[in-house]
Amino acid sequence: MLDSVLSAYNLAVSECSVQPFGSGLINRTWKITSKKKEYILQRINRNIFSHPEWIAQNIQVIGIYLKNHFPEYLFIEPIASLDNTPLVTSEDRQYFRLLPFVPASYSHDVVSSPSLAFEAARQFGKFTRLLSGLPAEDLQVILPDFHNLSLRYRQFETALKTGNAVRIKKASESIAAIINNRHIATGFEHLRQQPGFKTRVTHHDTKISNVLFDKEGNGLCVIDLDTVMPGYFISDFGDMLRTYLSPVSEEEKDFSRITVREDYFEAVVAGYLSEMKEELHHAELGYLVYAGKFMIYMQAIRFLTDYLNNDAYYGALYEDHNLVRANNQITLLQRLTEKEEALTLLVKAHLPLPVTHHNIT
Numbered sequence: 001m002l003d004s005v006l007s008a009y010n011l012a013v014s015e016c017s018v019q020p021f022g023s024g025l026i027n028r029t030w031k032i033t034s035k036k037k038e039y040i041l042q043r044i045n046r047n048i049f050s051h052p053e054w055i056a057q058n059i060q061v062i063g064i065y066l067k068n069h070f071p072e073y074l075f076i077e078p079i080a081s082l083d084n085t086p087l088v089t090s091e092d093r094q095y096f097r098l099l100p101f102v103p104a105s106y107s108h109d110v111v112s113s114p115s116l117a118f119e120a121a122r123q124f125g126k127f128t129r130l131l132s133g134l135p136a137e138d139l140q141v142i143l144p145d146f147h148n149l150s151l152r153y154r155q156f157e158t159a160l161k162t163g164n165a166v167r168i169k170k171a172s173e174s175i176a177a178i179i180n181n182r183h184i185a186t187g188f189e190h191l192r193q194q195p196g197f198k199t200r201v202t203h204h205d206t207k208i209s210n211v212l213f214d215k216e217g218n219g220l221c222v223i224d225l226d227t228v229m230p231g232y233f234i235s236d237f238g239d240m241l242r243t244y245l246s247p248v249s250e251e252e253k254d255f256s257r258i259t260v261r262e263d264y265f266e267a268v269v270a271g272y273l274s275e276m277k278e279e280l281h282h283a284e285l286g287y288l289v290y291a292g293k294f295m296i297y298m299q300a301i302r303f304l305t306d307y308l309n310n311d312a313y314y315g316a317l318y319e320d321h322n323l324v325r326a327n328n329q330i331t332l333l334q335r336l337t338e339k340e341e342a343l344t345l346l347v348k349a350h351l352p353l354p355v356t357h358h359n360i361t
Helices: 002-007 053-068 113-130 149-162 166-168 172-180 183-192 233-244 262-274 290-307 321-338 340-348
Strands: 016-020 028-034 037-044 097-101 201-202 211-213 220-221 230-232
Touching: 002 037, 053 149, 113 201, 113 211, 113 220, 113 233, 113 262, 149 183, 149 290, 166 172, 166 290, 166 340, 172 290, 172 321, 201 233, 230 233, 233 262, 233 290, 233 321, 262 340, 290 321, 321 340
Parallel strands: none
Antiparallel strands: 016 028, 028 037, 037 097, 201 230, 211 220
């Protein structure tokens, strides 16, 4: 299969080293080495991204804008094929793209220090700031309602009516926790009505592995731009809080290990605001802590809804896998809420003017 794909870039499989690369779960990725040149080859997951051509279009729009306004920014975009296209289609209708491999660059799967959290947050903030002059409506919406918490809550309510009755009973405590925190969904509806909240070019997948670093630990740029589309800043900032603050991931079964590390929180705030402080509206600055609650709560809902719907979306590696994931996120939400006052004080220390902080309770 890769023979025809690589030949579309004038690369011969017989002259290439082809190795699986990275830890991404959505797209399949290989590192290609040919005549001392290195590339990244990716197959786009059509089950998730139904319009790969829209992704290519968005990346092209962003690339042109950055070249015209910030040519010094390291922007990694697909290499054109021999047919001068950013995507190559295989005989079985799979979509591939080839990207340059950045020498001496590294990515991380785990946020192992506050300095790493700072650099990642700074890079995601920088990406959004540099693109602040690009109208978000110029981009295609790759995943409609991806971070629409109101819709996610309605899907949860539907699952309560039509889902697996045995699982609904088994998950009664988790269901109660979601319902008891419905104010977070109400808060999302409230902020959407505020004129100060702006739709921006937003990455929507700010896990640490989507940042490239140099060997000194400095951030170089953000990568994996498939989910870049119009959105609110709370999506990017909140997902960093969701995935950086706890020393364990959403797969952890021992909930006693789930904690909120205040030094990591402050590092994310400092890194993101170092780029976005002047870009964010005064009203938005009051929702930094809420952003974490927003993303954690939404992920808990998505895992629990999928559990009630017999694991139709995420799948499961063992019985009750998605229930465990949901309860993991519910626990993380509890830990964040317990520290909300202290975290709000940390935010205030990084803001020059008094800001009304929205502790949605």
